Amino acid sequence: MEATSSGRRSKQIRAKKRIEQxxxxxxxxxxxxIVNIIVIAGAVSGxxxxxxSFGEAFFNFNTFSxxxxxxxxxxxxxxxxFSYNPFFSKAWEERQIQKYMDADRDEMKKYS
Known part of the structure; x- marks a missing residue:
């Protein structure tokens, strides 16, 4: 019973953290x-x-910087x-973990 309660509490904490993010x-x-609408309007007006002209004022890099x-x-x-990482995906992480675990296992074999 306590393990179930502990697991549920852990899930609840993770869910709360996710909602906060x-x-x-x-x-x-x-x-x-909101801020960019104000900044762009102010830059164009200025x-x-x-x-x-409106076109020159609007299509200015400084307006949108x-x-x-x-x-x-x-x-x-x-x-x-949203857990999107095009460079370091979960598959990449798992390959790296496996690589280091294999290297560690090979290192331990040297001493046994």
């Missing part, structure tokens, strides 16, 4: 969207006040939260 990501995404660089951060945050 998701919540943090969605808050990060919402702040990203550029237009400096004599640029915050969006681009912060967006990269949001993207990686999303990768982490």
């Amino acid at each position: 998701l919540k943090a990501f969605y808050i990060h995404l919402a702040v990203f969207i 550029n237009m006040n400096n004599g640029q 915050t969006f681009i660089f912060w967006g990269i951060g949001v993207l990686f945050h999303g990768f982490k939260v």
Whole structure:
């Protein structure tokens, strides 16, 4: 009975941690969207006040630089939260673990 209770408690803790990660990501995404709308609107407005047309003001790298660089951060945050890793997948981790276990086993055979 105690093992079941302990296992359930462990699952509950992991689920709570997962919910906290998701919540943090969605808050990060919402702040990203809201702040970037304000920053882009301010940049376009400021550029237009400096004599640029709407097209020139809008299609300026400086207008979107915050969006681009912060967006990269949001993207990686999303990768982490949703367990997407194109470089170090679970299969890669398992191969590495197996490789080191095999090397350790071979090393131990030398001494037996």
